Amino acid sequence: MSVEPEVPIVQVEEVRENPVLYKIISSDNHVFTISEHAVKLSKTLWDLITNLGLTAENALDNPIPVENVNGKNMETIVQFCERHKYDEEEPEYTNYIREFVLPEWDRQLLSIDNEELFQLILATNYLDIQKLMDYCCRVIGDMAKDKTPEELRIIYGIPTDAEDDALERSASDSPGPSG
Amino acid sequence: MTNESKFENWNFLPEEMKLSCIRFMDFKTRYRLRATSHTERRLVEAQKFSWKSVKMRSWRRRKEIRLNFGFRPKTSIYYNENQIESMIVPLLSFIFNTVKLGKFDFSWANFEFYQHLGHFVASSPYQIDSVSGTFSFQTLQFLNNFAPNSIKHLHLEYEPEGHEGRFPINQFILYPIINSIKLWNLTVETIPDYERIARKWMEIDVDVGSVMFFNYYENRTTDDFISGMEDYTVVQKSPSLVRMEMKDKEKHMVLYVTYKWNKKCFIKIVASDFPESQVTDLILRS
Numbered sequence: 001m002s003v004e005p006e007v008p009i010v011q012v013e014e015v016r017e018n019p020v021l022y023k024i025i026s027s028d029n030h031v032f033t034i035s036e037h038a039v040k041l042s043k044t045l046w047d048l049i050t051n052l053g054l055t056a057e058n059a060l061d062n063p064i065p066v067e068n069v070n071g072k073n074m075e076t077i078v079q080f081c082e083r084h085k086y087d088e089e090e091p092e093y094t095n096y097i098r099e100f101v102l103p104e105w106d107r108q109l110l111s112i113d114n115e116e117l118f119q120l121i122l123a124t125n126y127l128d129i130q131k132l133m134d135y136c137c138r139v140i141g142d143m144a145k146d147k148t149p150e151e152l153r154i155i156y157g158i159p160t161d162a163e164d165d166a167l168e169r170s171a172s173d174s175p176g177p178s179g
Numbered sequence: 180m181t182n183e184s185k186f187e188n189w190n191f192l193p194e195e196m197k198l199s200c201i202r203f204m205d206f207k208t209r210y211r212l213r214a215t216s217h218t219e220r221r222l223v224e225a226q227k228f229s230w231k232s233v234k235m236r237s238w239r240r241r242k243e244i245r246l247n248f249g250f251r252p253k254t255s256i257y258y259n260e261n262q263i264e265s266m267i268v269p270l271l272s273f274i275f276n277t278v279k280l281g282k283f284d285f286s287w288a289n290f291e292f293y294q295h296l297g298h299f300v301a302s303s304p305y306q307i308d309s310v311s312g313t314f315s316f317q318t319l320q321f322l323n324n325f326a327p328n329s330i331k332h333l334h335l336e337y338e339p340e341g342h343e344g345r346f347p348i349n350q351f352i353l354y355p356i357i358n359s360i361k362l363w364n365l366t367v368e369t370i371p372d373y374e375r376i377a378r379k380w381m382e383i384d385v386d387v388g389s390v391m392f393f394n395y396y397e398n399r400t401t402d403d404f405i406s407g408m409e410d411y412t413v414v415q416k417s418p419s420l421v422r423m424e425m426k427d428k429e430k431h432m433v434l435y436v437t438y439k440w441n442k443k444c445f446i447k448i449v450a451s452d453f454p455e456s457q458v459t460d461l462i463l464r465s
Contacts (some may be wrong), residue, residue: 121192
């Protein structure tokens with residue numbers, strides 16, 4: 001596999017502890033390096049690496065193209081995975097609200113605008129990174145705290161039932177694709 | 180409200196992601212989100228969570244809903260009498276449809292407070308381990324909303340309202356939840372066929388400590404009782420008392436009947452090594 005990067009390689013974090021590194025190319029051709037422990041947090045990427053038979057010897061010569069994730073999101077994801085690569089496995093929570101702690105570092109990382117957070121959560125879902133998915137959901141869930149139903153409609157852009165019905169009616173009234 | 184605290188793409192999230200977000204919302208937030216639209220209501224009710232108990236209490240005209248989430252502090256919400264329909268019914272409906280509840284207790288609520296239980300419709304089967312309260316014919320319908328096998332302990336006092344009459348044993352015995360209840364505490368004034376409860380208890384092999392108190396009003400003897408329970412071994416018998424083995428030989432069922440107006444009859448499950456001498460204490464205590 002040989003993809004010529006159009007932009008310089010972004011070295012997110014120098015990894016000394018583990019010599020095995022992988023290269024990932026985002027949809028907009030940014031190239032990232034990521035350590036083996038970090039990349040294992042993404043089930044999708046690790047399955048890909050395993051299926052491609054990449055090893056310590058050939059990993060850097062075979063960048064992995066990820067067409068569904070742009071460079072901005074990939075940078076956040078690589079930062080996240082490097083940060084949490086040695087974390088212990090999450091315990092079985094009985095009460096997510098009280099027991100699940102969102103560290104301040106991650107809260108800062110996820111302090112991004114509506115559209116960026118949406119793109120990040122879709123990328124996280126595609127790459128199947130459970131921990132980052134939980135953190136994103138926690139951030140979105142926390143936005144609702146102590147808000148009235150009216151405020152929640154504004155925060156989440158939730159249409160009223162009447163608006164929802166009107167949207168459905170106009171969708172069903174439209175002629176749709178011809179042919 | 181700042182721009183940073185908005186997530187207007189909520190409606191474009193797949194439902195499983197919305198459910199993951201709802202998992203991190205507290206009870207009050209979920210209740211409010213549920214009020215925004217039918218879609219959110221469905222999602223909020225699909226994301227179950229667990230509480231220790233909910234108690235309904237009447238303080239004259241003030242009504243209290245006491246919530247125990249399983250950690251401190253417990254929360255009490257107070258309403259006025261005229262808010263039962265508008266505020267309490269929607270709240271309880273939300274709780275019953277959404278929470279896996281350790282205990283629901285309305286033994287301190289007055290009739291006008293708990294009569295609404297009979298009107299609840301389950302959008303999903305209720306999951307409550309233990310129910311405690313005074314039932315009338317009307318509120319007994321509430322038990323039909325439960326998921327089969329959900330309820331483990333029932334503490335029921337039956338007080339018919341007006342002309343409702345005797346305990347509706349034929350209807351009660353058919354509720355799907357009955358078969359999962361292992362610990363019972365029933366008090367019924369008049370029951371037309373108490374043997375049916377006894378047979379049901381034998382069938383589901385209820386736990387030691389289960390008890391039913393009732394008033395004896397029909398001319399039926401302990402022999403009549405035994406004749407309906409031929410599959411079980413009688414270990415002690417007198418005109419007023421029968422003790423027989425259950426399926427699990429470690430347990431015995433004791434029936435005590437009396438004509439005395441100031442004494443209750445009872446059926447009680449005791450350990451097989453429960454001393455005969457202490458059965459008299461049971462009778463005196465009843």
